[in-house]
Amino acid sequence: MKNNKKRNLLLSLILAAVCLVFLLYVDKFQHYSMLASVLKxxxxxxxxxxxxxxxxxxxxxxxxxxxxxxxxxxxxxxxxxxxxxxxxxxxxxxxxxxxxxxxxxxxxxxxxxxxxxxxxxxxxxxxxxxxxxxxxxxxxxxxxxxxxxxxxxxxxxxxxxxxxxxxxxxxxxxxxxxxxxxxxxxxxxxxxxxxxxxxxxxxxxxxxxxxxxxxxxxxxxxxxxxxxxxxxxxxxxxxxxxxxxxxxxxxxxxxxxxxxxxxxxxxIGSITGSILGSFLYIACSEWWLRFLDDPMPYIGVNIPFMRGGFRMLVFSVVIMIVVLFFRKGIMGDHEFSWDGIINWFGKLFKKREKPAKEVASK
Amino acid sequence: MLKIENLHVSYGGIKALRGISLEVPDGKIVTLIGANGAGKSTTLRTISGLVKADSGSITYNDQELLGKPINKVLEAGIAQAPEGRRVFPNLTVLENLKIGAYLRSDKDGIERDLKWVYELFPRLEERHWQLAGTLSGGEQQMLAVGRALMSRPKLLMMDEPSLGLAPLVVQGIFDIIRTINEQGVTVLLIEQNANMALKIADYAYVLETGNITKFGTGAELLADESIKEAYLGKKKK
Incomplete structure (x- = not known):
């Protein structure tokens, strides 16, 4: 157990350092990019x-x-x-x-x-x-x-x-x-x-x-x-x-x-879930799914529905899917933990075991 | 000693208690038996301050409790394990126990009592990280009792600890009640399972539609013909 604690602390520090370097990089070289505004x-x-x-x-x-x-x-x-x-x-x-x-x-x-x-x-x-x-x-x-x-x-x-x-x-x-x-x-x-x-x-x-x-x-x-x-x-x-x-x-x-x-x-009931959720949501709505709002000519024909506001329609479908099939969201009421991540990957590679139900444990 | 005198309680226009009086001497197990709707739970809820009384008095060691908020009653040393267990399903066993000590601020004392509860219920220690909602019915009842004990009560009130449990588990719970009592906690036990309750009780009261109709030692009532007919399943001749 003690080993795990040390390892987790080390991993957290590495993650924090990587994030910091990444943010500094974005701040310095991509100050006015979409990436910077999504992060903010x-x-x-x-x-x-x-x-x-x-x-x-x-x-x-x-x-x-x-x-x-x-x-x-x-x-x-x-x-x-x-x-x-x-x-x-x-x-x-x-x-x-x-x-x-x-x-x-x-x-x-x-x-x-x-x-x-x-x-x-x-x-x-x-x-x-x-x-x-x-x-x-x-x-x-x-x-x-x-x-x-x-x-x-x-x-x-x-x-x-x-x-x-x-x-x-x-x-x-x-x-x-x-x-x-x-x-x-x-x-x-x-x-x-x-x-x-x-x-x-x-x-x-x-x-x-x-x-x-x-x-x-x-x-x-x-x-x-x-x-x-x-x-x-x-x-x-x-x-x-x-x-x-x-x-x-x-x-x-x-x-x-x-x-x-x-x-x-x-x-609902997970802090790390909310944080992950907001970056994911903002990235999708501001950046990755922007193309849904633009008319997209394809071999001379505009794909139907692709016009301003279609993005919001997609979002309402997403929320319906989440509410119907993924009530627990990304994290359920669990918090992010290194043990959980490692277990999850471990289970992913050991195929004979049952697939992991949740990303994180505890 | 907990003393209730001439207590009247009503819900809207309906009288739930019509002037009951009873005593719970220190260090004893006292049980209150009766059918559905007799007013057993109302009595308990009135003592703990969850329900307001119309008139009467409830004193604990000569301190008036009627009209006091729940936290004052708890501070006076009266805790309860509510009916239907009511553990917090999405909190771990340990968190549930800590909530039981919510009003206390002495860290060492809480730590000591946590050990005490784990000694009484080793099963809870094994499962201290587990969500309470995933425990079995019997374990949840243990947790409800343990949680009540975490406030270090002098008097523990239990509302139907046998509700919905298998007979063997019920026996275990009653053994624990006796153990807790031997360690100096007074117990006020409310039960429909009159047979079990009367066997371990020092004194017993019978409650019928808001009135106390019988009083005696547990053994006396266990031998009483009318009690046998009404509550213990003896056939009428």
Missing amino acids: KGAIYSLVAVSLNLLNGFTGLFSLGQAGFMMIGAYTYAILTIPVESRAAVYQYFDGGIVQFCLPMIVALVLAGIVPMIFAWLIGLPVLKLKSDYLAIATLGFAEIMRAIIQWKQVGPLTNASNLLKKFANFDSVLFPFIVSGICIAIIVLIINSTYGRAFKAIRDDEIAAEAMGINLAKHKMQAFMISSFFAGVGGALLAMFQSSVQANTFTSTMTYEILLIVVIGG
């Missing part, structure tokens, strides 16, 4: 998917408000970091807006988590009493309401109404979203492995038994909801930086469904 967006979506997984997969609260919290995070970040001298240009219809100061990037990033967390607390008070589908409907409704409110002309001096927010502090390096997401996901993993995480999982499995063990249901659900919103907000801020502009219109319920799709494909 993938890292951001990993964080958001993991934060949704904390709620859906680990606490058993089916929430669809993630895009709403991301939007609040993105707006908080953008509003607080636009340099004072550019404000007049950005808020051109609102006399430069009412916020006339600019915060450092890191402070604004933390606030981009805290503000959605406060909103989550306010919404959670009435909404967390609901269960399953009803909670999903209520949170979805909240996200839509927030999107409408932000675009309202009356709050324009703060949010610039339906106009773009731009010129705020930005990142340039490919590494930046990886570092921020990495830190945030590490914190979420620590929470999940702590007593709190166990309590969350107990609530997911059996509320009555959890209550009988002395776990305060309302308190823990609220904690999970707030933690999830915090990281969704940070993810939203990162997304704002990635797009280098913020507009409420982009944070539609479609975005929540995208994230939900990532969580389902990756495996």
Whole structure:
């Protein structure tokens, strides 16, 4: 066993080093390539998917408000970091807006988590009493309401109404979203492995038994909801930086469904699954499956259906297939482990044994 | 000593308990037997704070428990193994046991009690990494009892530990109940399997539609003609 531990640590270090070198290479030589933007967006979506997984997969609260919290995070970040001298240009219809100061990037990033967390607390008070589908409907409704409110002309001096927010502090390096997401996901993993995480999982499995063990249901659900919103907000801020502009219109319920799709494909209740899922999803939707949207002449005849929007159709078929036949997603509720990978390959080569059911064990 | 006096509980308009009084002396096994819907589980759930009472009092060592939240009841030293086992199926055996110690913060004590539970149920130690949902019914019942013991209770309440288990397994569970009791844990046992329950109980109460109709030592009730007819399957002549 000890040997395994040493070996696993070594393999992890090698993997981390390879990833780092790869990222540095991309950062240096392919800065504006599709690969770089897929990596950046993938890292951001990993964080958001993991934060949704904390709620859906680990606490058993089916929430669809993630895009709403991301939007609040993105707006908080953008509003607080636009340099004072550019404000007049950005808020051109609102006399430069009412916020006339600019915060450092890191402070604004933390606030981009805290503000959605406060909103989550306010919404959670009435909404967390609901269960399953009803909670999903209520949170979805909240996200839509927030999107409408932000675009309202009356709050324009703060949010610039339906106009773009731009010129705020930005990142340039490919590494930046990886570092921020990495830190945030590490914190979420620590929470999940702590007593709190166990309590969350107990609530997911059996509320009555959890209550009988002395776990305060309302308190823990609220904690999970707030933690999830915090990281969704940070993810939203990162997304704002990635797009280098913020507009409420982009944070539609479609975005929540995208994230939900990532969580389902990756495996509900698996952190590594969510991360793998988001890179896979982003790579497919932004890059590998782009060709589906272009008309493709083939011996002078256009292949039917190949036109703008066909990609989304393919995705809905994919989700149906996943839901019907691969309910557990890529990882099920397992986490990535070297032992699992090695076992899997071992079984693959030893054909006389039964084929491995899952990629990873434990 | 746990003392219940004149306890009334109702669900909506339906009276589940109509003024029951009972005592659970320290270090004894007390059983509450009765048919379906007699109010056995309601009694247990009221003690643990999951159900609110209309009136009456529940005191444990002269401390009033009625109206207290569940965590206060647990802190007072009363734990329960709920009906139908209710282990957390997607958590490992070890995680289940740790959840049992959720309200405690003394790491050494928890470690010691984990060893104690593993001594009582060696099977749980063998399977500590396994998901609780994959255990057999008997093992899940062991886990439910072990999980309750992890809060280091002075009084353990068990709701139908024999539910849905094979007779041989039930015998094993009852042996364990006796062992736990010999190690100083008071047991309040709720059972439909009156025969088994009365055999190990020091005192027994019979509950019928919300009222206590009989009280005695386990042996007394086991010999009682009307009990035999109603609960132990003796044929009427």
